[in-house]
Amino acid sequence: xxxxxxxxxxxxxxxxxxxxxxxxxxxxxxxxxxxxxxxxxxxxxxxxxxxxxxxxxxxxxxxxxxxxxxxxxxxxxxxxxxxxxxxxxxxxxxxxxxxxxxxx
Amino acid sequence: xxxxxxxxxxxxxxxxxxxxxxxxxxxxxxxxxxxxxxxxxxxxxxxxxxxxxxxxxxxxxxxxxxxxxxxxxxxxxxxxxxxxxxxxxxxxxxxxxxxxxxxxxxxxxxxxxxxxxxxxxxxxxxxxxxxxxxxxxxxxxxxxxxxxxxx
Amino acid sequence: xxxxxxxxxxxxxxxxxxxxxxxxxxxxxxxxxxxxxxxxxxxxxxxxxxxxxxxxxxxxxxxxxxxxxxxxxxxxxxxxxxxxxxxxxxxxxxxxxxxxxxxxxxxxxxxxxxxxxxxxxxxxxxxxxxxxxxxxxxxxxxxxxxxxxxxxxxxxxxxxxxxxxxxxxxxxxxxxxxxxxxxxxxxxxxxxxxxxxxxxxxxxxxxxxxxxxxxxxxxxxxxxxxxxxxxxxxxxxxxxxxxxxxxxxxxxxxxxxxxxxxxxxxxxxxxxxxxx
Numbered sequence: 318x319x320x321x322x323x324x325x326x327x328x329x330x331x332x333x334x335x336x337x338x339x340x341x342x343x344x345x346x347x348x349x350x351x352x353x354x355x356x357x358x359x360x361x362x363x364x365x366x367x368x369x370x371x372x373x374x375x376x377x378x379x380x381x382x383x384x385x386x387x388x389x390x391x392x393x394x395x396x397x398x399x400x401x402x403x404x405x406x407x408x409x410x411x412x413x414x415x416x417x418x419x420x421x
Numbered sequence: 422x423x424x425x426x427x428x429x430x431x432x433x434x435x436x437x438x439x440x441x442x443x444x445x446x447x448x449x450x451x452x453x454x455x456x457x458x459x460x461x462x463x464x465x466x467x468x469x470x471x472x473x474x475x476x477x478x479x480x481x482x483x484x485x486x487x488x489x490x491x492x493x494x495x496x497x498x499x500x501x502x503x504x505x506x507x508x509x510x511x512x513x514x515x516x517x518x519x520x521x522x523x524x525x526x527x528x529x530x531x532x533x534x535x536x537x538x539x540x541x542x543x544x545x546x547x548x549x550x551x552x553x554x555x556x557x558x559x560x561x562x563x564x565x566x567x568x569x570x571x572x
Numbered sequence: 573x574x575x576x577x578x579x580x581x582x583x584x585x586x587x588x589x590x591x592x593x594x595x596x597x598x599x600x601x602x603x604x605x606x607x608x609x610x611x612x613x614x615x616x617x618x619x620x621x622x623x624x625x626x627x628x629x630x631x632x633x634x635x636x637x638x639x640x641x642x643x644x645x646x647x648x649x650x651x652x653x654x655x656x657x658x659x660x661x662x663x664x665x666x667x668x669x670x671x672x673x674x675x676x677x678x679x680x681x682x683x684x685x686x687x688x689x690x691x692x693x694x695x696x697x698x699x700x701x702x703x704x705x706x707x708x709x710x711x712x713x714x715x716x717x718x719x720x721x722x723x724x725x726x727x728x729x730x731x732x733x734x735x736x737x738x739x740x741x742x743x744x745x746x747x748x749x750x751x752x753x754x755x756x757x758x759x760x761x762x763x764x765x766x767x768x769x770x771x772x773x774x775x776x777x778x779x780x781x782x783x784x785x786x787x788x789x790x791x792x793x794x795x796x797x798x799x800x801x802x803x804x805x806x807x808x809x810x811x812x813x814x815x816x817x818x819x820x821x822x823x824x825x826x827x828x829x830x831x832x833x834x835x836x837x838x839x840x841x842x843x844x845x846x847x848x
Contacts, residue, residue, distance in 0.1 A: 323642060332531055338638045345539070347517055363452040374527045375534075380457045382513055382521035382539045384494045385797050386640040390535035391526075409452075486631040488776070490848040491794035496634035537635070570812040571795065571848055572621050572777035 322404050322416035326396070333396040333420065335367060337404050338388050345381035361409055362387065368403040369396060396420045453523075462512055462519035462547065469510045469523060469549045470556040478503065478557035483548050485561050489540060492565040498535035503552040506532035510551075514560075515544035540565045594733050594744055594834060601835050604767060605783045617784030618842050624771050625778045632846060641718055641792035641844040644799040648719030651712055656701040662716070665697035674717075674724040675841040678830045680733065680740030687743050687826040691717060691801060695821075708820035709804035710796070717790045718799050721843030729787060729841055731834040747831025750824055751782075756815025762828075765813075786833045788845030799844055802829060 321341060327334040339362065346359025365377035367389075375391045396402070398421055405415040456468035466475060478501075485497040499509050509532070510523040516539070524534045538546070545560040602614065612623055622629040652670070655661050663669035677690040688696070694716055695705040706713035733740045754761045765774065766782035773779070789802040803820030806828065811817040818824050 323638075325638060336535075336638050338640065338642060340643045343539075345518075369529065372527065372529070374530045375524060377522055377524045378452055378457075379522045380518055380520050382516050382518060384537040384539055386643060388496075388535070388537050388635075388638050388640075390498070390533075390638075391524075392531040392533045394529045394531075484634075487627045490628055490631050493797065494635065494640075494794045496631055498634070535634075566776040569775060569777045570809065571793070572774070572780050 318412050318414050320416075321414045322406070324402060324404055324416055324418045326402060326418060326420055328395070328420075329392075332392040332394060334390065334392055335402055335404075336388070336390045337367075338386065339404075339406060339414075340386055341406070341408065343381060343383055343385045343387060347381075359409055362406045363409050364407045365389065366403075366405045367391060368401075368405075369393060370401055456523075457518060457520050459520060460517055462514045462516075465512050465518075465520040466547065466549065466558075468520065469512070469551075473554075473556050475549065475556050475558045478550070478559055481548055481550055481557060481559040483546065483559055483561045485546050485563050488564040488566070492540045492542070492567070495538045495540050495546075495563060495565075496535070497538055497546055498533070499548050499550075500531075500533040501550050501552075501557075503532065503550055503557055505553045507551040507553075509534050510549040511536065511538065512547040512549065513538060513540055513544065514547060516541050542567075594741070597748065598835060598837060602783060605770070605781055608770065609781070614783075614838060615840055617781060617836075618787045618839050619845075620784060620788065620847065621778050621780035623784075624781070628778065628848075635794075635846050639792065639844075639846050641799055641846060644715045644718040644790075644792065644844060645722050647712075648715035648717070648722075651716050652719050656698070656703050658701055660701050662694070662697055665693070665700065670720060671723040672727065674721045674843070675727040676730050676732075678731070678826060678833060680737070680743060680830070682734070682737050682739065685739055686823065687747075687830045689803075689821065689826055689829055690720065691803070692821050692826065708801060709807075710798055710800045714790045714799045714801050717801065718844040721790060721841065724841050724843075726840050726842070728838050729833060729836045731830070731837055733834065743827045744831050744834060746824075747827035747829070750828045751831055756810070756813050758814050760813045760815070762809075782832065782835065784836050784839050786829065786836050787839050787841045787843065788847070789843045791843070791845055791847045794846070794848050 321339055323338045325336045341362050342360050344357055344360040348357045350357055359381055361381040362379050365379060366373055367375040374393050400420040401417050402420060403415060403417040407413040459465040459468060480503050481501045483499050489495045506526060508523055508525045511521040512519045513521050521538050522536060540563060543564045545562050547560040548558060550557045609624060616623040622632045652662050667673055674690055678687050681688040691708055691713060694713060698705055733744050751762045765779045769779050770781040790799045792799045803825045806825050807817035807820060
């Protein structure tokens, strides 16, 4: 999967706000297809990594109770213009995606 | 599942030329399958705290709606004035799989996280904050209705 | 004989009321709400139930911080910009290349003799260019609508009922009649919930006011987990009130959309938006 991660950086007085919206079904594996009656297999992001330049500043171990098209927000010590924020996810299928933005 | 873990570890090591951050390094980032498989919230809590006691705290601010707009997407945010916060975990009391997430932070990151959760029914959203070597908690009851016309 | 007469009198009275100027209707419509919710001004109604339910509003605002429909807008933009097999584009079918115009829909099309909604116009554009029409409730069409709506964000709803052609007014009146007619097992009209009981609860749901109902479409409904269209919602709501759901883009729903959109004239459009 590519192009699934949107990142928004907002510089506040004391911190940098990092928000992300990820396009992912986050299927629990507990639902049944209405038409076929079969269980829809689980397909959800398990690991989330947020890095500033080359350093991981936050990571998430996630379960399927995170909503579809997940959103996350964290606050880090003030980043400098030119710093890079990178977000990466890996799901239970072993699929992954990564995106980066420059801090302005 | 094994293949996925291998791929995961490989991708972590190859992608990040890491300076090891206290508490966060590749070997620890294997997904804790057992913790996420618990169907009882008490077991899920224990998976987070280990044998450590869970201490009620007034210093954790959990923002969640009184009545969820829709149980599929319940926005919550957690902040805390506790010091040296290593992680914040979210456990949903009556979900079939109560452990929703565990976020770990480096020193550069504030003790704050916001996420959107699925809630199967009205129950408590429970937060566990690891502050130093101790575990603190608070909870908030969120009402969830099923069905309805949407108003 | 007397029975026939009295029905005729009633029908005449109803007809006379239906024949009232749309501008008068609009004034009456707004005043009903202004009286009922004295703390709200016209533009507040763009946010529907969130203008009148604080807890829901906070939850909604948390989601609007980074709303899930952004994915649909990106998808819609890509679809909108992709040329048809014949090389032509959606932008060739619309004024201003199709951007910043969603607030003017639906329109009365004199030549076709019908109300043309933006959804219908998109499919007519496709048909004119030898492309197959898209389903009306969700998917690609909803995503294209999301992109086009987003390009009009903030522009006031601007629906015209052209004078000099009685067809437009007739369609408006039909839409209005539909709105106020009781239907289905529960014998509710749209007005029953959204005018007479706006702000009240029906079980756990707070009923949203009809004023501003059309501004935020298409909508990412948390229930749907995706962006869906207004006519999908019409059908769903009819079904939930235990009335017969009609086909999206049927004449009745297009006329209904025409009436309802006119009633929201002046209110800024803010689609796509998130709802429960």
